[in-house]
Amino acid sequence: VKAALLGATKGMGRALARQMAGRGDAVFLLGRDPDDLARSARDVEARAGRPEGTVAAAACDLERPETFAPALDAAEAALGGLDAVVVTAGLFATQDRLESDPDLARRLLTVDFANTVAFCEEARRRLLARGGGTLCVFSSVAGERGR
């Protein structure tokens, strides 16, 4: 599988990148911080027993839609196409903070819903152009509650 993972430097994205690389998949890491991405890429390589420089990464920020297309272009170029795009990135805030800070609530909805959908649209077009693929977005029960 050739997979691009958005949110690959932390939490579930990090764990998924390690597991997929460990079973032989080609992974491309997407995240906000280039230095952090480079460290995660070295980690995935070392764990999978791959030479340094064989796992690539690009900056992509769910708060900056202009980064979506260049990041996915880079992933396609590095992997020779994409079979799967996975999103584990997102924002989280407690109910108390969201209720007391409307700007934060607006920002969270933009990142976790509107911009995630926009990113998925970029991914969908690329996957369909190759005849299909897997688009996987992680959510949370927190998203189902009336926050």
Add this chain to the structure above:
Amino acid sequence: MLSGWGRAPVVPGREVRSEDLARATSGLPLSRGLGRSYGDSSLPAHGDLAVASTTLADRILSFDEQSGVLRAEAGLALQELYRLFLPRGWFVPVTPGTQFVTLGGMVASDVHGKNHHRDGCFGAHVTELVLRVADGRIVTCSPTVERDLFRATVGGMGLTGHILEVAFRMVRVPSPWIATESVRVHDIDEFIAGLKQAGADGWPMTMGWIDCLSRGRRMGRGILMKGRWADPAEAPRRPPRPKRRITIPFDFPAFVLGPLTVRAFNTALYWQHLRRRRRAIVHPESFFYPLDILRAWNRMYGRRGLTQHQCVLPNEAGPGAARRFLEVLVSRGGASFLCVIKDCGPEGVGMLSFPRPGISIALDIAVRPETQALIDALNECVIKEGGRIYLAKDAFTRADHYQAMDPRVAEFQRVRRLWDPEGRLRSAQSERLLGDGPPREGRAP
């Protein structure tokens, strides 16, 4: 609430967890890994309610197959190195008796293993550390750069700075299996002679289990174990399968590890080794991490928990020192479920590294009302013999006893104060043993 592996003491506190360790440690007095130090070294001092948990900062940053140097974030667990690198023919140069420890913890405790007589402590193989020191700066130190800070950090129980990254040399192994030889020995004198002889014979790994309730001429009887990495020709062709683990589901009642059961267990362990000498090829986890097969084995000691007393009795004290130490234990009615003896080689690079040339004895002791008096008596014996204790295990030693054991404390404190003049970094253990109070000018930055 937080506790070490011994579950005594239990103190108010919480862990701040983040993959970004440099940020998570900001303003906090201490870092904590997997919480496998037995006592209070990973616990916050009074008034400090939070410590930084390193366990999410677990990335391998580089591995050089030529030199064997691996660099990783401090929260990387030894279990991961074992899982990923042993199948590729690499292993850590020194391993403690559990794989559920982090690299940062291995440095802070300057852990030792069965090969100490030959390979020293873990710190001897560390090439570089990255720390977040008390004023917030990120500082790199090594055996040649900021040497004093490096030497104070190795074995410094996390009191010189938050360890962010560790670089060290892995070693190549010929196979993932261990060739062992075990010998039944009849008393403590034969035991010590056997340990020294095994080292002289070239066995890279040695240790022993002692029936510490045996008395008189049988005092210190037990099983001496020797090991080396098996050659490919003698090792099974298949890789070792991961061991299935059993979880201890609840706290055992106090009587389960009472004196009678401890005596029965120790006697059975001694006599199950019917032949005087046994040879075998064994699974690496069985050899290095026999207790890891039982998840939460500390629950066997009940709700009051356990402590471990581990000391080193120097060679200068003579061969009778270990017998005199065990006599104190037996005369006080101390019942140690497991008593482990090891041969220690030269002192480590760390200012407070535990081992020194001599014999190390480790006792697992269920916490009871009389435990403080027992530890006091054992420590008075250690002081008399010129030995010292291992801070990673300790929860009961008194400050005056500790300082009497280890004259190196003054130099350690001098370096520590150079890097942390306001005393921002501290732990429950440093409060107990080194007299740390609250920071002199408010809290951390």
